[in-house]
Structures are given as structure tokens and as C-alpha cells.
Amino acid sequence: MKYVKVGIVGANGYSGAELIRLLLQHPYASIEVLISNSTTGSLLTEQYPQFQDIIHMKLDTFNINEIASRVELLFFATPSGVANKIIPLCLEKGIKCIDLSGDFRLRNGDDYVHWYGFEHENVEYLSKAVYGLAEYNEEKIRNSQLIANPGCFPTATLLGLLPALQGEWIDPNSIIIDGKTGVSGAGRKPKVGSLFSEVNENVNAYKIGHHQHIPEIEQSIFDVTGNKVNISFTTHLIPMTRGIMCTMYTKLVKKGTIDEVHQYYEDIFKDSEFVRVRPIGNIPATKEVYGSNYCDIGLYVDERTDRLIIVSVIDNLVKGASGQAIQNMNLVNGWDRSAGLASAPIFP
Amino acid sequence: MKYVKVGIVGANGYSGAELIRLLLQHPYASIEVLISNSTTGSLLTEQYPQFQDIIHMKLDTFNINEIASRVELLFFATPSGVANKIIPLCLEKGIKCIDLSGDFRLRNGDDYVHWYGFEHENVEYLSKAVYGLAEYNEEKIRNSQLIANPGCFPTATLLGLLPALQGEWIDPNSIIIDGKTGVSGAGRKPKVGSLFSEVNENVNAYKIGHHQHIPEIEQSIFDVTGNKVNISFTTHLIPMTRGIMCTMYTKLVKKGTIDEVHQYYEDIFKDSEFVRVRPIGNIPATKEVYGSNYCDIGLYVDERTDRLIIVSVIDNLVKGASGQAIQNMNLVNGWDRSAGLASAPIFP
């Protein structure tokens, strides 16, 4: 028996499809409603034939009353600028909301115009949202109606970086983050830059200095450590579908051996089943978390330059989106943290 | 509680690693022994870091007495020419054996020299082996001690082709199979032809007319339908890791509409949870079964040429190897056919 009825708004995107895959193996949640504006009326299997004989549902249009009668919790896997208009309606109806888009991640409403390019229509709700970085916000998440699920890059970045800041090992003003991502993060909407012929055999640096994940990362660093920082954050599109690696360069301010830093990380994450600190000398590769909810972290102290280099990897569609959303759903409902999320990575 | 203790010989190869991944999510089987000659003594996680914090085991050398004391069932994920020497020892100790290599698939011992290039050392055991194509051999498999798990191409080919032959829709002498495979089937042993730089942006036809899967396919066609056939079978290496597609060209001998042929296929597979006959007009792609135990089949009747074209796709490491091996383990133990195998495909 499944206890909680859930729905997905934006079921036709890649994060939506990944939510469906993960929810199918969840012991307590059942999918009741799938919403897609662009493909309303079609069968899910017309969009995603992999679900044939597994789940037979139609994609519906958004109707708040009908949805309210059918689900207790809604995932929003919508493009930027959509959820901010709809979520308040859902909250009023008593539906718990987990927003995978960025619409409720920033506390300062004005930032949406600057970083996202749209005007937020319900800024008064920003303070009600809890940032869903489960490893750092578990208690608040448990008691929230509205969870702003972290971005893919922020997830990889923050899990790798926060312990170094908490332990005051590094200079907060020295942080440089070099991100590499697969192209599924760009979604299923067709655009030239996401075509196979453009992405294959290619690396592309994009949005240098003005990526919308910058304020999200800086805000979380402040929340957890009290440091107001300006990070350097550069993202690269590389020829793969899934996976994010963040290579992070930081200046050590405390004399520390790799053993001490490594032990500190292990202590921080000793109860976090989805963060795996790699043994010293071992740096994770993205494929080693493929399809799973893990975030793997590797550490290197470069004595020639007094820098701590942190490498953090996730599957952008799982821990960077849908898996983390389910982790948050588990917290909200008081279930096992890893319910439905226990699969090992697929390799090769 | 897990009921049955199993081991894997050849745990360091890709099929071995995939067996581990799938067994970890199996409700009734527990992994007790991992054997690898090439990496004996190392930790599994040194070879496959994806398993950190999930399974902590050493890779051992093969010792029949120790193994016999620790497991009831052994998977052989070894290269061709290995299992034929060892399996008889294991059977004598009462260990059930599921061989993922080709060593017990052919009934005629001489064929091993011709098609595989080695001399089989225990030909008297060939008749004791049951061919593990579960959709066609279920009863025999249930009662067997030694299961010859089908090859990757034969699995895709036979599931797609046999109904057309059973229904006498096609001329058995007209069969042409054009196979496309990802490179993981070639294993983890380094060779020039498997290097990224050689495989990427490339298609390669190999072993034309003398692939070792030819006699296996022809033998099974004979077993199921009584037809002695010579097939044309050509395999192509394409730039992907997982996945096999077999496009099969056959001459229609019975006037049949696509609806009739399609219905016939649906009837044949109505109780087979791992075979999905696609709706008319819908041809499966390999990624739509990625990471899963499904075999998806698409059908097309070309009226211009009176040919039935059958497209069959599998994940070569799952339904084409380790997943089917677990399906066979389930039958041997009287468990649910789909125990441990219920995951949906990962897409994209």
C-alpha cells in the first residue's frame, strides 16, 4: 500500500520523467496526476516509451481544484518563472509543494530580475520556502509546506565546499568553482546549443560570471557559515547526458594535512547516507554516481600552492534534481531518508 | 533476510559488476563470494568505486572447497574458455551454476573449436546444460543445475524472431540479422578496438559471417521451431556503452496484415513481463530499455517488398547478460520472475 498521493507539474521534462522513474520504486508514494502544458492529452508513453507496461497515464492540464482533490503533495519540475505563479494557489489548498525550479530559492525578490530575468509574482512567499539541501537543513525541511529544491550545481558545490568553510580551513574569499555538466540539465526543449552535432566532441564554457546559481550558492554559504562571499563560478557543457563535476579551488588558511581535512569531512557526513567522502588519494568520476542519489567528494591538498582542491560529483537529474526532491519528500513525511533511493549507481 | 547465498566468478568484468548491482537490490539473494583472477586480493571498490559504502568485499582467488562451503549458487561471468573447465567441479559439489559465457550453450562440442577457437574440456556436460532463454525454456530452467545463459545478440534476436517462425509467418531461409551493439560487450580488458578514440564517431562492422553467436541462434531456432536454418548475421560496433539493437529482415510467406502479426506477438508474450511488444507504428530505441531487463520489440510489414522487419532492443549487460542470469536464478529458486529486476529504464 502506498500512503501518499503525489503529482508532478512539468511531467514532460527530463526531471519530470526522472521523478516518475524514482517514484515508481518508492514504497510509500503513488503518482496520481501528471501535468504537462506542452503535451496535454497525450499518453506519457507517447513522450517516454520506456514506461510502457509500467505506468499508464495521461498528461493533464493544470486545474487547481481537481489537483487538490487528488494529491497531497506536488512536485514542480517546471522551467524558471512558472512555479512562482502557481505554488501559492496550491499551498492555500493545503498541498505540500516541492519546487525543483529556482523560483523559491532566493530570499531577495529583486534577485529574480537580475539573475533569472523574470519578475517574481509572489515575493512574500520567498520567506516561507525552506531550502531543501537535506544534509544541512533537515529539521526545517521536516516542518515545511514549501521546499525549494536546490539547483544541480549548488548541490554539488555546497556539499563539497561547506565543510571546508565550517571548519575554517579555507579563505572564504578565495573560492573558485569550475563546473562541468552533461547536457540533460538544459532540458528537453529543442535549441541549437543542445543538439548532438553541437555538443558531441566539444566543450563549451557558458554564462561565465552571470550564472543564476551564483546567488543561490552565495546565499547558502552565508546561511550556513555567516560568510558573505563573492565566488567565481564558471560552467562548462561537456559531451555527456548526465553528471556534474565541480572542481573547487580554495586557499588554505589553517595549516592542515590532508588527513586532518579528510577526517573533518568524514565527521561532518558520517550520518549522511548520500554523501560519500572518498578515501585519500581517490577522486570521484561522475559515472561512479550515475543514476543514483549519491554525492561523492574527493579532497586534495596541494602543498606547492597551499590550496585545498575539492572535487564533487553528482548525477544532475538525481541528487541534482529529482532524487533530492524525493529525499525531501521523505523528510516531509517522516519516512526513511533513503526510501526509494537505495539503488547503486549504474556503471559502466 | 536473504535466503540464498551466491557468488560470482569473474567479478571484475562488466557483467560481474552488473550482477553485483542487481543482486544488491534482490530481496532473496546475498552475495557471499567474489572471485577475480586478475585482481585477486584487491577490494571491489578499488576496481569499482561506485560501490563505496554499499558493499565492502575483497576479490578472492578460486578455491572450490572454500566456495562450496560458502555458496549455493555461482554465476560465471568469465571470458570464453574458462567456465568449461571449472563448472563440473562446482556441480559435483552441489553448487548450482549459471554460466554467462558461451561455454555451455552449444550442444555440439566440436563447434567450440570452429566458432570459439578453444577445445571444450567437458563436452559430456553440454547435454546437461539448459539454455536459459527464460521466455521459452521456463520449465526446464526451473529444474536445472546448470544454466547456459544466452548471449546478448541471441537474446535480442531470438525474442524478436521466434514468434514469426512459430506462427509460420516468414520463410526460415530468408533471415538476415543486422546487429548493432555498444562496446561494453567487449569487456573491460584493454584492446585498441575498444578505446574511446577508436569507437567514438565511428561504426565498425566486425566478425561478418563468423560471429560465435551464429550457431547459438541457429540451434535455438531449431529447438523451438524445428527449422534448420542458415542465418545471415552481421554485427556492428557503434559509439555507445550499453545497448543492442537487432534489425531483422525476413520474407513473409503468409499473407498477413501488420495487425495480425502484431496480435500474434502480443499473444505469445502476454505473460512475459520482460518482453514488451510495441504498439503498431512504434519502433523501440535502445535507450528506452537502458539499465533494465526489458526486451522491446517493434514490427513493420513492408508491403512493397513483402518483408516483415523486426526490431528488437535490449540492454546487453542486463537482459543480454546479468539481468537474464538473475531471471534464471529466480526460476531455479522458485521466486517471482521479476524479483530484483523491476526497475524502470533510465532515460535520458
Next chain:
Amino acid sequence: MKYVKVGIVGANGYSGAELIRLLLQHPYASIEVLISNSTTGSLLTEQYPQFQDIIHMKLDTFNINEIASRVELLFFATPSGVANKIIPLCLEKGIKCIDLSGDFRLRNGDDYVHWYGFEHENVEYLSKAVYGLAEYNEEKIRNSQLIANPGCFPTATLLGLLPALQGEWIDPNSIIIDGKTGVSGAGRKPKVGSLFSEVNENVNAYKIGHHQHIPEIEQSIFDVTGNKVNISFTTHLIPMTRGIMCTMYTKLVKKGTIDEVHQYYEDIFKDSEFVRVRPIGNIPATKEVYGSNYCDIGLYVDERTDRLIIVSVIDNLVKGASGQAIQNMNLVNGWDRSAGLASAPIFP
């Protein structure tokens, strides 16, 4: 000094860009006009930064009078259904036209509705067009004003197949063509099916039985050999950018050893600098012609089934489009066949 002034209509597509690359290294032709409706007014380097510091031109709109005053020869690298409207205007102005689209390849105007889905507006010009398969039509091409440059699949298919038919080695009714192509053939226009996330780690069979290249291939087979045939032709999208392989299955009707068939092919192509018949036992891979104008052919006689298997590979954007177009331009102008086309393939 460059002797002939040329222009490209559809310069913003992949074939257009490839024409530019090849024309830049051509000794006798200079690019004077680049036309693109979708990106009129922009710089070529805004669309294709690889040309920075090499060619500095704007993309213009189509104006017949201005074009007529500036070029002697026009390449049409336009989508299907465009060139048929414009080319007659150009011919009237005395401009030689080489059409890389399918608009003038079929002699029967009605076929355009059936196979291409558009109504041809100038069917009376179909008989004036010469099919630009240079290895078979050289004399006619030399004297033509309008050349219908062959499609990518037809080029690979016909060069591999015609000798077997000319020599009457095979049954013309037995022809089955299994084509595999990179995705650049689908063009730069964004669509879901061409996205990296959909193509990577995937094989996709498409347009089974109704690909628009079927009538083109059958028409050419008739023209060269007098055989009216119905071919089976199935195309597969595989995860690469460039390259086509056609694996062709045919029934031998004449007893012939592989040596005899091979010798026959070598004789046919002994003066064709762009067709390389591989030594017996050697099957070509697509990457071995990457970036070049070669068509490589491998032959295999399967004695178990009395079939001749022919494998033919090209770079779809060069020999399958822009390279062959330049080869045709060379013939039309009486230049060396290989002017501007002599580069070796790039590997790896």
C-alpha cells in the same frame, strides 16, 4: 587567382558550412555570396565562429538580380521544398545550379507528394536535371546547367551496390540495405530527436519503409542497370555527428569467389579517385573517411548463405553532400576532379 565566382543558398545549415570549408581550400572557386533566410544580416562568424579570421562575410537575403550579377554558380543547401521554387529563376539568368536537396533528383513529379510531402512547382525542370553521381554520370554532368546532387544514403548505397548489379552477380530483387547515420544529416534546425540527450547512448530506427531516399535509389538502379527493383531500406540514427555506413545484403546468383567479385569492383573503380575498394578481408569503418570525400567499400561473400554482403562508408557531409557537390562543380568547369578535395581523412 580564383576563376569562378560561386554562392551558397542555405549557408547557415551544416551542408552550407561544409561547402564553405571546402571552397576555402579550392584553387579555382571563390565564395561571393552567402544566403540565409533564417539568419539574414548576421555575420557568418556569429553562426560559425570557426571561420574567424578566415572568411569575413555577411549572410544575405535572396535577391535574384543581385545574385545574378555576382555569381556564375550557385549551390543550394536548402531544406526540401525550397530549391524547386527558386532554381528555375536562376537557370534563366544563366547561373549554373547544384542542388544538394532532393528537389530535382526524382524524374516523376508525383513522387514528391508521396515521398517528400510537398508539391513540386516546376516539374518541367525535372528532366533537365542531371543526377550528380559523378562516378556514373560524368559526361552528362560536364554538360549540365542543373545538377541534382545525390542524397547521402543513395551515394553510399549506389556506389556499393551498382557494380554487383552491373556484373550480374546478384539477384536485383534481393537487395536489403541497412543504413546507419550520424545525426548531422538531420541538420541544424532544433528538434527533440536531434538533442544530445536523446541521441547519445542510443540507436534509433526511423522512417522504416518510407524514407524519401528509396525512390532515388531505385531510379538510379534502373538508370544504370535497367532493373526495376523494390529495395528494403532501413535507416538508423546512431550517436555520432558525421558518417554513414550502409550494410547491404544481396543474394548471389552467379557462382563467384570473393576474389572475382573483388576484382570486378576494382576494375569498375580503377579511375575513380574517391572510391576505395578495400582489400579482401578488410571492412571499412566510417571514421576512416571522416572529413574526406572518399567512399570506401568492403566486400564479403558468405558461403553459408550464398550472400554477398557489401559495406559502404562515407562522410555524409562531404561525399554525401558538399564534397560531392564540389566534385560536380569541378566536372562542370572542366577542372581536375579532385581540385579542393584532396585532404586525407582525419583519424582519430
Next chain:
Amino acid sequence: MKYVKVGIVGANGYSGAELIRLLLQHPYASIEVLISNSTTGSLLTEQYPQFQDIIHMKLDTFNINEIASRVELLFFATPSGVANKIIPLCLEKGIKCIDLSGDFRLRNGDDYVHWYGFEHENVEYLSKAVYGLAEYNEEKIRNSQLIANPGCFPTATLLGLLPALQGEWIDPNSIIIDGKTGVSGAGRKPKVGSLFSEVNENVNAYKIGHHQHIPEIEQSIFDVTGNKVNISFTTHLIPMTRGIMCTMYTKLVKKGTIDEVHQYYEDIFKDSEFVRVRPIGNIPATKEVYGSNYCDIGLYVDERTDRLIIVSVIDNLVKGASGQAIQNMNLVNGWDRSAGLASAPIFP
């Protein structure tokens, strides 16, 4: 007529094959000798079928006297640790040597043990070698008998970084280099880490803090600018065959707008035909230099962090190896810098 006779030692590797491709289109140099220890006696086309009908040569073993009688210039495309033993013999015979390996790049012989893991056998020759970074060492190269061709990463790094240091725009101690490379740089020798199944859908950080290109880059920075620096240098293997991108993070010390910095770069490279400084706002992607000898540079001033971010891309087998070697051969022989190197990049 070709004026200079050249040979290649290590012709069977990827850099060797790329030298052959480029030399074939060179107007003044002819290939007379191909040396390969691992495949002596075989035809080049057995190793690299792409050269069929283009160049017909055997791979020979190394015999100094015979080589001396047949060539004037030798390229060494050998693994680390080979050329240092052989090149002195060649120099004594009056053969000019261009070494694509690292054996003569470092001035301090002891560094070879530390960074390369071998003992250099002819340290007295290190001072005779000229570092072949043509854009910075042109005069010395012209007069040299022994050219140490730069490494792939150092080429991309130095061309991007040196102007910022020369202009004293940046703090020399702030340099962080994040490199991404295709796998062809790892060569054709089979190893697990270069297999398609391991590289595809994966990113891998390797040799963090101890890559052998670190001392080479630091030495060149010192030579050109007088700065003794310790750089942070991290390399990542990404799923592509060709291409290197270096993303470089540096601290601005001089107040400078992006316009001023950009102008400074344009001035430095105004006579360098192979370095293309991209317009402001435009960051290069690796595929935009594919197959060509270009190094493209993009610049970004991040005002939030006062950092100058420099992105530099090359084709690792061309500008990062064989193309630059030919550029050096051109200088040594007093030819046009771009003889044989004028091809535009191949895209897509």
C-alpha cells in the same frame, strides 16, 4: 617538387598519424621514413586504413645509418623516455630533430625523475634544445637543430596566459588552470582508463597537483616574464577524442576594463596567424578549432571578484602536437609559417 625529406619515429601513435595527415598536404616536405617499434614490418595502412591509396609505406625499425642517408629532419612522436636516448645520435648525423615528447622540454635534468619518472640519459643536450612555442620563440627556433615541441596543455595554457603576465594585468601567484582534454592525448596504447566504456558519459580528474606539464608551464612563464610561480594545474578527461580547453582563473592587479585587456591581447597576437583572440563576449569552444592549428582565446573580466578569466582552446593533436611541430619545421626551413597548415576547422 618537395624540398625536404622527413621521417617520423613513433609513426604508429596518434600524433604520428596526425603528422602523416598534415605532411601529405605540405607543399615542401616529403615523408621518406616511418619508424614504429611495436608494428615494424607492417604496412601503414594495416594500422591506419584511412591512408589507403594515399600513401603506401612500410613501418620500419630504427637504424640510425639508414635513416641518416634518407632524411634531413626527424619528428619524434614517441612516448616519454624514448627520444632522450636517440636524439643525440641523430643530431650527430646532422639530422634536425623535432621532439613531440617531453624529453627535451625541461632544462633541469633532475626534474625528469620527479615529474616524468625516468632518468634522462643525455642531460647535456637539454640546454641545446629550443622550446618550440613558435609564437614566443620564433627567432631561436629558426636557428635550432633540436626543437622541444611544447606539450598540449602547456600550449593552450601559455598562449592564453602569457599576455596577461607580460602586461602585468594579473598577480602571477594567483594562477589556477582547469584543463579539460579529449582522450586521444593518452595515445593508442590500450589501457582501462582509455576504454570507451570508461570514458563515455564520464568526467575524470586525474594527476591533480603532479601533472608533468606543471614544470614545463612554470619554466616558460619564467622564461618569458621572469616570474617564478607555482601554478595550480588540474586536468580532466572528458568524453571526446580531440580538443583541449584550459579555463584559467587569475587575480587582476591593475584596474583594467575588458576592452583594454582585450586590446592588449590583440596587439600581442596581431602577427600570429594561428592565434585568434575572440571578440569580447565570445568564448571559444573546442570544436571550433577541430582538426586545425588554431589556438582560440576568450577573455572575461569578472567585476564581482576582480578576476580575469581566460579560456583557451586547441586541437590537442594539431596545435597541441603535430600541427605545431610542422609550424616549427616551417620556421627551421625558412618557409611560410602556415605552409601545410591552412585548413579551416571541421565543424560540426
